[in-house]
Amino acid sequence: MLLLAFVIECRNDRKRRHRKMQSTTGNPMYALRDVPGKGKGLVAIEKISKGTRILSEEPVVTVPCNEQASEQLQISICQQVDALSKHQRRAFLSMHNIHAYGNAAEQYLGIIRTNALPIETNESEGRGIFFEACRINHACDNNAQKNWNTKIKRHTVQALRDIYKGEEITIYYLGVHKNREARNKALQAKFGFICLCCLCSLPLEQSQESDRRLDEIYRLDGLIGRGGVEGIVSSPLRSLGYVDQQVRLYNKQAPDDAGLPRAFLDAAQIAIANGDLARGRIFAERAVSGWSTALGGDSIEVIEHGTLARDPSKHMLYGISMKWRTTVDEAPRGLEPSDFEDWLWKREKPKRPGQLANLRSHMAFPGFMDLPGKNTVDLDFYESSDMVTYRPQRHWCFLGEIVDFGMLLRLEMTIKDVDGKEIPLYFYTDGRGSELAPAQVQKGYTVAILYAQRHAFVYGDPGIRHEDPQMIKIFPISLHELLVLNDQVQKFSVELDGIRLCHGCGRKAASLKRCSKCSSFWYCDRACQGAGWNEKGHKANCKLLKDPDLQGLFVLKWDEFDNHIRFPLHAAEDSEV
Numbered sequence: 001m002l003l004l005a006f007v008i009e010c011r012n013d014r015k016r017r018h019r020k021m022q023s024t025t026g027n028p029m030y031a032l033r034d035v036p037g038k039g040k041g042l043v044a045i046e047k048i049s050k051g052t053r054i055l056s057e058e059p060v061v062t063v064p065c066n067e068q069a070s071e072q073l074q075i076s077i078c079q080q081v082d083a084l085s086k087h088q089r090r091a092f093l094s095m096h097n098i099h100a101y102g103n104a105a106e107q108y109l110g111i112i113r114t115n116a117l118p119i120e121t122n123e124s125e126g127r128g129i130f131f132e133a134c135r136i137n138h139a140c141d142n143n144a145q146k147n148w149n150t151k152i153k154r155h156t157v158q159a160l161r162d163i164y165k166g167e168e169i170t171i172y173y174l175g176v177h178k179n180r181e182a183r184n185k186a187l188q189a190k191f192g193f194i195c196l197c198c199l200c201s202l203p204l205e206q207s208q209e210s211d212r213r214l215d216e217i218y219r220l221d222g223l224i225g226r227g228g229v230e231g232i233v234s235s236p237l238r239s240l241g242y243v244d245q246q247v248r249l250y251n252k253q254a255p256d257d258a259g260l261p262r263a264f265l266d267a268a269q270i271a272i273a274n275g276d277l278a279r280g281r282i283f284a285e286r287a288v289s290g291w292s293t294a295l296g297g298d299s300i301e302v303i304e305h306g307t308l309a310r311d312p313s314k315h316m317l318y319g320i321s322m323k324w325r326t327t328v329d330e331a332p333r334g335l336e337p338s339d340f341e342d343w344l345w346k347r348e349k350p351k352r353p354g355q356l357a358n359l360r361s362h363m364a365f366p367g368f369m370d371l372p373g374k375n376t377v378d379l380d381f382y383e384s385s386d387m388v389t390y391r392p393q394r395h396w397c398f399l400g401e402i403v404d405f406g407m408l409l410r411l412e413m414t415i416k417d418v419d420g421k422e423i424p425l426y427f428y429t430d431g432r433g434s435e436l437a438p439a440q441v442q443k444g445y446t447v448a449i450l451y452a453q454r455h456a457f458v459y460g461d462p463g464i465r466h467e468d469p470q471m472i473k474i475f476p477i478s479l480h481e482l483l484v485l486n487d488q489v490q491k492f493s494v495e496l497d498g499i500r501l502c503h504g505c506g507r508k509a510a511s512l513k514r515c516s517k518c519s520s521f522w523y524c525d526r527a528c529q530g531a532g533w534n535e536k537g538h539k540a541n542c543k544l545l546k547d548p549d550l551q552g553l554f555v556l557k558w559d560e561f562d563n564h565i566r567f568p569l570h571a572a573e574d575s576e577v
């Protein structure tokens with residue numbers, strides 16, 4: 001029985017070898033040509049469009065990965081080379097060899113070391129010789145991508161961008177994209193040449209700029225992966241920000257870089273791990289599209305992550321945190337492309353000088369699910385220089401409207417946050433809530449709590465445990481009205497290049513007069529002030545806007561943490577307007 005299995009295996013092996021020998025050739029897209037300074041190389045003989053599969057090839061000789069030059073290896077290589085046809089053996093021996101040799105076995109090994117590309121079988125990883133793929137020369141700004149396709153067990157090369165007739169097809173020999181010096185060190189040590197591609201021939205200043213980008217991409221890679229799953233749950237915004245930076249750098253450096261899909265997958269995983277299916281799907285789609293171009297639709301990357309793009313909730317990380325919860329089709333429609341990107345990457349628009357804080361900013365005024373958890377260190381909110389003590393890296397304030405309240409042992413409220421989520425708020429202050437005047441505690445009023453955290457109560461739903469009376473303020477206005485007022489403040493309170501907008505008639509002018517009561521809105525004259533007061537709601541809002549605590553929310557520099565702020569806010573922040 002065993003012997004029979006051995007004989008069948010030998011026959012299969014011969015068949016496999018035979019198949020190997022018939023592998024490729026005859027591809028009309030390219031030809032093997034002399035390339036000055038590089039020996040031979042593959043040159044396009046017609047235009048090859050981006051995403052085209054240039055070749056797909058099985059190995060003719062294989063070796064295990066990192067195998068030392070043992071006698072056993074030499075025997076195996078000699079057997080494989082001897083099994084090649086005369087024509088193939090000639091092709092093999094004509095391949096480039098940068099290693100000195102004393103006999104045939106050493107010569108074969110030298111050829112393999114100079115040319116072999118990575119392969120992966122069911123049993124192990126190794127390297128293989130491909131008659132055509134191994135003829136492709138290197139460029140640091142390569143126009144094609146090599147890949148061992150584990151699904152079809154072939155080496156594929158795809159066009160990363162349009163390659164024109166007469167242009168040389170190039171791949172990238174090294175693993176990670178490094179700076180020019182590091183690349184050339186590695187290329188010289190491993191392949192015996194100095195690269196003279198366009199990227200390596202840039203003038204000094206541009207070359208240094210390119211190096212800085214590559215070094216930064218590499219550094220960001222480390223930061224993205226640093227905290228593992230815990231990191232992307234404890235500081236998702238920061239992690240997504242790293243990927244955002246990386247993608248922007250890739251787009252500047254090489255928009256067709258095969259590293260981009262990996263970055264999009266990282267972004268998809270961050271979004272999905274935090275319950276954000278809308279962003280997760282979009283990022284996964286971008287990753288799949290990049291891999292389709294670089295690796296082809298039959299690659300494992302496209303097949304596996306295509307499923308993810310169709311249903312991101314199937315990802316194993318989905319649900320670890322629901323901090324950013326969205327449904328798959330919740331992406332906004334009709335936005336300008338740049339606004340869509342801002343939404344996708346959760347970018348906060350940088351404040352212009354003189355601009356006020358926006359109460360709609362999720363960074364400064366997060367919803368409940370975006371708050372840091374009480375028992376974990378959320379690196380989107382805290383920082384540490386010694387990894388022992390942590391302090392906020394910025395200020396934040398939770399806003400919620402009182403839906404209901406009651407007093408048993410302590411004051412308890414149900415409040416609805418900016419995302420419409422209802423949560424309990426328990427007063428664990430010394431006065432258990434009695435420090436608030438009854439007139440302040442009204443349904444429909446808005447509670448502002450500085451540095452709020454999500455608290456898991458033993459009995460009952462997660463909510464906020466409020467302890468410091470100076471961290472809370474109640475505004476006599478609903479959350480919706482407060483946000484509408486905020487929109488008006490953003491429009492009518494700011495000065496841009498010396499120009500303001502009249503709250504009464506909307507006219508832009510440099511010489512407007514401000515409301516003497518709240519100092520927030522500006523008017524052309526008494527008639528406009530009257531219109532603002534009676535028709536545009538300033539009568540109701542003026543008193544609110546006079547409140548230094550509300551003004552403080554608008555003028556505070558939320559992203560600059562020096563010390564904790566407390567209510568009442570005023571004076572110090574006033575001067576920052």
Ligand SMILES: C[S@@+](CC[C@H](N)C(=O)[O-])C[C@H]1O[C@@H](n2cnc3c(N)ncnc32)[C@H](O)[C@@H]1O
Pocket residue numbers: 037038039040041094095096098114115134135136137138139191192193194195196197
């Ligand atoms: C895998 S082979 C590529 C095909 C090879 N040019 C030939 O004639 O068979 C690798 C060798 O090609 C040469 N080569 C590849 N890329 C090069 C480049 N950008 N500049 C100079 N030589 C290069 C180097 O000698 C290197 O060791």
